[in-house]
Amino acid sequence: MTHQDRRRIAAGLAGRLTYAEIARQLARPTSTISREIARNGGPGGYEPERAHRATARRARRGGPVSAPVSSAATVDAAQEKIIELAVRSGLPRTIARVHMDLLMSETGTRTAAELSRRLEISPASVSASVNFLIDTGYVRRERDPRRRRDRYVVDDQAWYHAVVISSRQTLETARAALAAAATIAPDDPVGRRLSKAGTFLERVMLDSIESADRSRSLLT
Structure with missing residues (x-):
């Protein structure tokens, strides 16, 4: 990501654009923008110059440190391709994004609030998406008794x-x-x-x- 890209991210945050809108402007996956902001101060503390210097420092360390960046880019591209293929087959994009986010979760679970925050979509959109995925067998609903809220789960079955x-x-x-x-x-x-x-x-x-x-x- 270039210094100019990071300045455009900062401008997008200042203009209250969503991560998805910023990603479209830069022709980048939304997950790439989300990761860039999260690792460099978050939406309230993102500074393009500091982010660029930090990335340069990580790159100068060389060796294994550079591998996760390349790997992350590969994963981002794979996710976007799978989402596009799902959309081409007739699946609404929001549902495809919700399903992909669940699949890429380390535990295979998210709450509605987590999905809404991560994907920057409304709770109503999350509800409609997970209900479709439950009806079609891709996701199941579990109740978390400690937090008294539902969790949505993708498992191997x-x-x-x-x-x-x-x-x-x-x-x-x-x-x-x-x-x-x-x-x-x-x-x-x-x-x-x-x-x-x-x-x-x-x-x-x-x-x-x-x-x-x-x-x-x-x-x-």
Whole structure:
């Protein structure tokens, strides 16, 4: 990150821009901006000159110290790519960001307040996102009795549940298509179309569920 980049970060903070807005201006991942600010005084104490000198000192030390910076940049790029792929497949960006933040948490858990603060999104957006992720099997909700608040958890079994839930939902659609086809004359083109689609989807989804059951031990 250049000295000019850091000055633009400071200007963005002074202008009360969000980390995401600053990141867009610099064409950088939001997580990179968040990490840069956090390690250099936080949003209330960020000074571009001091941040630049501190980074230069860390670089001069050489050896292993420089490796985490490169590694962090690689991780940031990977996260952004995964989010973009999820968005391209139809997932709303906010939901993709919430899911990624949970995945990248060391413990695989966050509270709603943590997600809201880290991603700079409203509590309502967090609620809508985690509810979607819970419904689709990617996340589960746990109650923290000591703090009397919910925690949202991603564990290894989430991938199994997500595959099975998605397959079962499509299987319901396939069987509804077959049921509709059964009410239409066999030589009707609409009936044939529904029958073929239903038969294909039913077979593929049953295979998907069977494969998930067979491979579930890989997640343990």
